[in-house]
Amino acid sequence: MVHFDIFHENSDVRDSDKRQQGYVRPAAVAGAFYPADRTRLKHLINTQLDYGRALLRQLEPQLPVGVPKAVIVPHAGYMYSGTTAALAYALLERGRGVVKRAVIVGPTHRVAVRGIACSTAIAFATPLGAVPIDVDAERKALELVADEPLRSGIHAHPGAPASAMIVNDPTHAQEHAVEVQIPFLQTVFGPNLTIVPLNAGDASPEEVGDVLRALWGGPETVIIISSDLSHYHPEAYARQLDDETIDNIAHLRLPIHPRRACGAYPINGLLDVLVRGLKTAQCETTRETSDEEEGDSHKPSAEQFDLRLLGRSTSGDDGVVSLAGKSRSDMNDPDEPVVGYASFAVWQNANTGIGDATAQNTNAVNGSDGNTTNRETAQQGKAADNADEVVSGAAMTTDHGRVLLGLARAAIRQHLGLDNKPESAPDIIIKQHPWLNESGASFVTLTEHGQLRGCIGTLEAYRSLGKDVSDHAVDAAAHDPRFFPVSPEEYPLLQVEVSVLGKPMTMPVRSRTKLEQTLQPGKDGLILTDSQGRRATFLPQVWEQLPNPHDFVSHLLAKAGIKPSYDWNNGEIECERYEVTAYAEH
Template sequence: MMRSDIFHENNGVRNAGRLHDGYVRPAAVAGAFYPADRTQLKQLINTQLDYGRALLKQLEPQLPAGIPKAVIVPHAGYVYSGTTAALAYALLERGRGVVKRAVIVGPTHRVPVRGVACSNAAAFETPLGVVPVDVGAERRAWGSLIVNDPTHAQEHAVEVQVPFLQTIFGPELTIVPLNAGDAAPEEVGDALRALWGGPETVIIISSDLSHYHPEAYARQLDDETISDIAHVRLPIHPRRACGAYPINGLLDVLTRGLKPTRRETIRETSSGEQERSDKSPIEPFDLRLLGRSTSGDDGVVALAGNSRPAMNDPDEPVVGYASFAVWQTEDGDDNPHEENAADETRTAVGKADVKASSHSAGNQTMPEDRRTVLLSLARAAIREHLGLDDAPEHTPEAIVNRNPWLNEPGASFVTLTERGQLRGCIGTLEAYRSLGRDVVEHAIDAAVHDPRFFPVSREEYPLLDVEVSVLGKPAPMPVRSRTELEQALRPGEDGLILTDRHGRRATFLPQVWEQLPNPYDFVSHLLTKAGITPSYDWKNGEIECERYEVTAYAEQ
């Protein structure tokens, strides 16, 4: 249910915006994510804010003046991520007496939702008191929101931000609590645009980073994600940040500006490419990393530009955190917005830097606009198989007819994920039919014929994320032992095929390196997939090894 259907949720009743007209949403995670006792909670927040203020004194000479318009902050238990969040909230304190409304956008950890959801609550309660919901602001943004109470009932991502906001902004504060589920960046971006407001409004994006990787790897993974956010590289994937959908919405605003995308008109050029007919300038923004940490750092935050503290245990599974701030600068501001890879604190946003998730495909080149075609084709195939209605121009046959290059031979894999978890993956290693037919068949197989999963249902379809990987031709690797193979592999680039003398065969796409960055682990898991002992150590060429490269196009 989206946009025009909003009045039909909860028997068509939406509360009118006064505290006594709606229910008060009680604290769901007090006593778990933060203290349930009012005094203990105030003491903990003040202690963490003091820590954040001390760090801020070191960082302030490098930061713009004025109140940030938006921040990205973590949402784990305060003992783990509170100091990282406090760094951003210490900065937001500049707005006390000016800021009257906080729009808080978090992900959905418990109840999935399609789109951006508000609730029927007239207020949120924490041990520090009751904070009114600005229902009037929600009503003005109804074109971009749905109403879904269950997704808010036990969700912590928004709730944990409220006590900090109560502390720094005082009793005049109102909030707009939102949960962003499966949604395109522009959908979340449009909700933010509708609620952007002026100096009285701040935007709080709630997100942790990687989850439960060994700390040595987690730091590396998080620093890549931090760099992607800092340089506004869309989209951030939910595997990299649990609040990827809210983050992507904010980045969409930074790249597209404040004009709602749904009001833009699109036309095709003579070359078939699409361009916006609306050429209004994008508002200038200044995005800064403030600090970063993990749950294994005992609350110690590494400021932007500084090295991280020594690890207590590099193999300990941890959760990653970071805080960012965004300033909305005035037109004509003369600040030198130049990107500098050595300066992690500054990124100027002047235009979109949106790329498909891509691995080199050797000599195979594919124009960027083919990403949309391949993803649309995979989705159309699944929709048609599930019997979901579609316009005639959106059927697989129509898409192939409009794009003759899909009739050329090609090999592909189609991968489906749901909330960052694998939901199906089927593919072909070598081209033996047209690329279009290959994608259509594998999309259907990934949805309903992957033996590891139950078939995807019609109701589940909107929760899926789709990735299409186009494979280059496999090339033999002249290695005779496991040791030689592991030394020859290029992590992050090589897809690998292993075949033994009994005909057992398996492959991993290059994307698997994200979960298994160590070559030994990569090979061990692939051997297991082939039905071979994972510790098997061959020395005389008993295993045939081939590598290949792919171009991977992902929705999220």
Template sequence: MDAVRAPAVAGLFYPREPHLLAREVRDFLDVAASDPLTPGFPKIVVVPHAGYIYSGPVAAPAYDLLRPALGIVRRVVLLGPCHRVPVRGMALPGAGAFDTPLGRIAVDRAAVGKLRADPNVADMREAHDFEHALEVQLPFLQTVLGDFSLVPLVVGAIPAQAVARVLDLLWGGDETLIVISSDLSHYLPYEDARSMDGATARAIVGFDPHINHEQACGATPLSGALLAARQRGFGARLLDLRNSGDTAGGSSRVVGYGSFAFGTTAAQYGADHGRRLVALAREAVCGTRGTDRMAQDETWLREMRASFVSVKVDGALRGCVGTLEPHRPLREDVLANARAAASLDTRFAPISEREFDRMELEVSLLSRPSRIAFEEHNELISQLAPGEDGLILQYGEGPAARRGTFLPQVWESLPDPEHFIAELKRKAGIAPETRTTACSIKRYRVLKWRESELKGQA
């Protein structure tokens, strides 16, 4: 188990240089971001495995949904088909780690030890050495999850029920994610591929475990995952469905790609979540403890989320501090932003203890920002949703970059999109004549809870 599996397709399927690879993955994720602003993340994702130029845009929406799981998911069970070497059963790598240009991922020794008791599972290093189906998923996983251990299995000739039993063995809790790597149809004309892939996608979200290898090269691990998910009453979502003719290739012979997510039926953020967040904010400002201790083990508060906290006294704003992009668990983010809003917003005097009884707090929860793709200014304007979109406008890169944001609430005073963009440029310190096409613009949505309104809903 001391051997390290080296990258086989770096420089072919994805960039070999770490900085180029990291940027490419981030770009895919930024464009794909479609945060529904619901708590939780998938237990199972199905993603394609071609070169990134072909399937990266289709895989990205599934990985984007996993970004809140950073620090929660600690183990990834990764299954994919064999393309190079025939395999009977399921093959372990006979290695203690996998390397990628972004770093080393340890193989989960305890899980591998459990699997060796299964007669359908064996070490087969040659099945992994040049297999791309698992490898191309690793940089995406490293980007969204950070540090995790890996259980990599190349799946060959084996009944889907046996795959499902292996998944049951490794199921775990929130700390375990299951990733199924599979493309869809291969080398059909564009319209024929669209027809077949559409039928396959309907079968997948319908939990039909009888998908064949003409429909999906990873039909066996996919069918096993569908059995395991159906048994648990999961819901299924089709995230994206395209083929190489849509992304980077011709239309005469295409390969189909789909991304899917499976998990418990998504809950919605509601008044109870808002009460918990506002209570955390008040405890942070007032220095009391209660909800803070109770909330530490709740999964939704451990998810990576961004928030803003506003403080008013007698109806007048006295502080507003927040984060635009998630970089810490939601609980920690609200606590830190509440303390900063009450004492570190340099526009106002710090909140004093005698003002606590006249203080009102508002907590805003932000979706993950997604980059708006546009080639002309008018195209940008046509995509904006006044009253709903918060915008982040950035000009330049690195420390010299200029950046500003307007929350969706700003549309109330700046309802015209042209004026909104012009004022956002001014706020960011960007010259008015700077073309918007030279800027990066991201959008986000907001859920907000105000203390007085929550009391009225009690």
């Protein structure tokens, strides 16, 4: 865990004592643009990510595989633009475990600057914690001489890779465009993320593009471009303007005017990279590479980028996002002044197969109560791609259960630093049991004194069962957004349960009545999905608390954000069932 001395913003943030102790830029818009309460913020983000994941399932067949290299996302209050941003962040979840750095570029709403400004801060704080800044990358982009500190007011040295980059604390002090992206990034990528927060003021597309090229990095880095679209036009007219702007962005028509997008300068910088390519990039990455590796390996030509619109909305749409390729939703009031939003994604080398190792998993689930939370990336589980079989719940034995529980325990001990014995490491356990290399889907549930302490899982197999269980065990202990991480002192109090899921099968039922008549209490896990993409699941274990099929379905509808009393007769709700073999410690 990285610890920082937190300082509140004042007129003397450039003071040398603060630099030495470590200036952390405090949250400026918590409580206004998003909740200041940690629990409320986590709940809101996960709810909006659930919505984004559900939309993404409809969109993914038309999208490239792999992790996007860059996204364009809005930056208004979460209640207005959060769902549109969540669509892009749900897509970026493919990179969890791989992406370690986010370069975030927003506009300057409050303090104008000439150039692209970083700050002297070593971290940005949000209610979810402080996120370290990759200060070394900023120094390299500015081409500072050895040991030269960052001071507000300095400019990049002549000949620096990012010639228009500056250091300016005042423009960051109250700016929201970068800040509102950070809680989403913390949720999607976890605690090991670093950021490079930048405000782009008056600058040419090439100048902003040069900053992006200097910080582009490899697969460990994503680029976040923060921008809304038109501001405060009647919705009927705003949609027309925004669709024109979206079309210009999609066709790389430079420049986008600031009247059409408040983040026009950052957008134009990204478009410059897509048009000009990365041939001038310095390719500074956060991973260790040899001189040979750091050369042209991340310098493709412009035609190797694939830019896609994901979805669009306005502040008058009540959080409803219209997917790319589909018509917009009905307007509540065509004359209402609104702000426009859109999310885009950019893949690098999309036509060359780079990134294909990252599977399109959109089925991970947080908690046995069915709150979707796609936290995984299949890049770490490549072994599953070549598996000839899928381990199903029905095929598991008591011996399998003993191994799975031991594997989950070993992964948690290793994460907590409680076991350094090589022979008991998760990787060794997996090597000792070849069946763990077969593809499988699992849940890991932790309880303490009979109370839920963490639960993370996946509905469909997309990687090796061993990797799935060991990673879910760590995520259940450390990354379930409903709970604080498990401490080493708590470890002896934990009870572990591992559930291995069979493949979900569509149920041929078109009404609620038929569904409730068909369900097998105590045996069936159930997934419900409506036409708006709302989705939730209950494991078969939930039958113990809800033995009546009508109550089981009612509570699951509520978890999906649908009225518990909702009835249907014409297939409005898609129903899938699956079976689970569960192993619990006693």
